[in-house]
Amino acid sequence: xxxxxxxxxxxxxxxKDICTNKYVNDADNHCAHFVSHVMxxxxxxxxxxMGQAIGPGANLxxxxxxxxxxxxxxxxxxxxxxxxxxxxxxxxxxxxLAGKVFHNVPRKHIGIYCxxxxxxxxxxxxxxxxxxxxxxxxxxxxxxxxxxxxxxxxDVVT
Amino acid sequence: MGHCLLMWSPRFQVHAxxxxxxxxxxxxxxxxxxxxxxxxxxPPTPKDLxxxxxxxxxxxxxxxxxxxxxxxxxxxxxxxxxLAGFLAEMQAPDKANWVETASKTGTSARGEQVWxxxxxxxxxDGDDLWGWGVRFxxxxxxxxxxxxxxxxxGAG
Numbered sequence: 001x002x003x004x005x006x007x008x009x010x011x012x013x014x015x016k017d018i019c020t021n022k023y024v025n026d027a028d029n030h031c032a033h034f035v036s037h038v039m040x041x042x043x044x045x046x047x048x049x050m051g052q053a054i055g056p057g058a059n060l061x062x063x064x065x066x067x068x069x070x071x072x073x074x075x076x077x078x079x080x081x082x083x084x085x086x087x088x089x090x091x092x093x094x095x096x097l098a099g100k101v102f103h104n105v106p107r108k109h110i111g112i113y114c115x116x117x118x119x120x121x122x123x124x125x126x127x128x129x130x131x132x133x134x135x136x137x138x139x140x141x142x143x144x145x146x147x148x149x150x151x152x153x154x155d156v157v158t
Numbered sequence: 159m160g161h162c163l164l165m166w167s168p169r170f171q172v173h174a175x176x177x178x179x180x181x182x183x184x185x186x187x188x189x190x191x192x193x194x195x196x197x198x199x200x201p202p203t204p205k206d207l208x209x210x211x212x213x214x215x216x217x218x219x220x221x222x223x224x225x226x227x228x229x230x231x232x233x234x235x236x237x238x239x240x241l242a243g244f245l246a247e248m249q250a251p252d253k254a255n256w257v258e259t260a261s262k263t264g265t266s267a268r269g270e271q272v273w274x275x276x277x278x279x280x281x282x283d284g285d286d287l288w289g290w291g292v293r294f295x296x297x298x299x300x301x302x303x304x305x306x307x308x309x310x311x312g313a314g
Contacts, residue, residue, distance in 0.1 A: 027258075027280055029288050029314025045224050050311070060313035063227050104228050106247050106281060106288050108314070123287040123314075139285055 002038060002084065002152075004115045010038060010128045015121065018128075020055030023047035026126055031110045032062045034121035034128060035086065038112060041065060041153065062088065062110045066095075066102035069150025073097060075133065078149040085149045087113045087120075089139050092146035107144040111136065196301040200273070204259040207275045210303045211241070211292060217308050225310035228290065237292060237308060244279045244290045254282040264295070266307065271298040278311055288314050 016024040018037050024030075033047060036058035042048075044064035048057030059065055066072065069086060074097075078085065088095075090108035095101070102108065111120030111131075118136045122129045137145055195213040197206040215238025219225040229235070230243030248255040257279060264274040278291030290312035295304045 023313075025289075027282070027287070027289050028312075031314055033313055044226075049224075050313075061227075062314060101232065103230060103232065104290075104312075105230050106244070107286050109285070122285065124285045 002112060002114060006038065007112065007114055007119045007130070010034075010119065011130060013128050014126055019047050019051065019058065021047040021051030021053060021057065023051030023060070029123050030121045031123065032065055033058055033060050035110050035112055036060070036065065038119075039152065041068070043068065061104070062108050063102045063104045065110060065153070066150060067100045068153035069100070070154065071151040072100055073149055075147035075149055082149065082151060083116075084112075084114045085151050087111045087118045087133070087136060088148040088150065089136065089145055090148075091144045093143075095146070095148060097148075107140045109139050113149065195303045197296050197303065198301075200296075200298060200301050201261055202273055202275060202296055202301070207259045207261065207277055208257070210275070210294070210296065211237070211277050214294070214303060214305065214308065215239075215241075217305055219310070221306060222309045225308070228310045228312065237310075240310065241279065241290075241292070244281075244288075248279065248281060250283075253286075256280050258289070258291075261296075263298075266295050266297070266304060272296055272304065272307075273298060276311060288312070 010018065015030045015033065018034060041059040042057045044059045045061055046057030046059055050060065066088065088110050090105065094103040094105045094108065109120065111118040117130045117132055119128065119130045137147055139145065195210060197210050199206050202210065215236060217237045219228065219235055219237065219240060229240045234240050234243060260276040261273045264272050266272045272295040274293065274295055276291060276293045278289045280289040293309045293311055295307035297304060
């Protein structure tokens with residue numbers, strides 16, 4: 001289970017310090033990649049397949065992580081009992097909560113909510129950062145800044 | 159792997175994106191009937207590689223598990239429709255958009271010597287950063303594009 005100590009260890013790191021499979025091009029988006037390395041999500045398309053198959057694989061795509069979450073909803077609807085979960089941001093039109101579908105659109109992002117902040121990989125700054133949910137809500141300009149939560153996927157099998 | 163970056167000026171970008179979009183999407187809804195396509199040069203040039211992708215637009219996204227749900231819309235079913243979705247996101251003249259191509263030697267699943275070719279559409283605007291594209295193989299003996307070799311590249 002992820003915790004503050006684990007996440008603090010990632011703070012400020014570049015993806016090359018996290019991914020041993022050398023899928024580390026700064027021109028690629030590493031948001032889901034970072035989350036999957038931390039959480040051990042080896043399902044779907046991984047850096048082990050797309051990179052050099054040296055270390056454990058980690059999923060690369062937000063639209064593959066989202067449906068694995070047992071429970072999803074708007075950020076505002078997140079139960080108070082859910083204190084650690086995944087955080088997503090995109091245009092609300094890109095998300096079908098009932099079908100648990102997240103479209104593969106350009107402006108979408110994912111992080112880990114833990115300790116009342118969201119830990120995520122800033123592709124702009126090329127490092128892991130932490131922000132309050134309010135700060136995270138400005139990751140994209142409106143209307144691409146609707147936030148969603150997803151409880152942690154338990155199935156981490158490829 | 160050799161790399162080629164085609165940086166687009168805003169004016170060229172608009173024309174190129176529109177032309178590419180039209181070419182890729184014009185027949186995207188026709189029944190899939192992929193015909194053989196051979197690249198013009200070996201090793202393929204960036205232009206040959208892009209032409210090969212345009213010629214392969216009807217290939218189904220079912221060609222590879224790497225292409226599961228890569229379309230910008232759930233109904234996207236072909237390589238052409240998938241790439242058209244991201245080309246359509248490259249229209250803002252004040253953003254950084256570029257096409258990246260690369261190729262290297264390799265071996266196909268059938269043991270043939272091939273060129274492994276990548277085409278990636280890239281965009282960078284602050285936190286709005288992405289690169290989506292395709293990887294495919296070109297048989298070295300005759301330049302044939304191997305339709306069943308297509309994979310979808312991209313993360314995020």
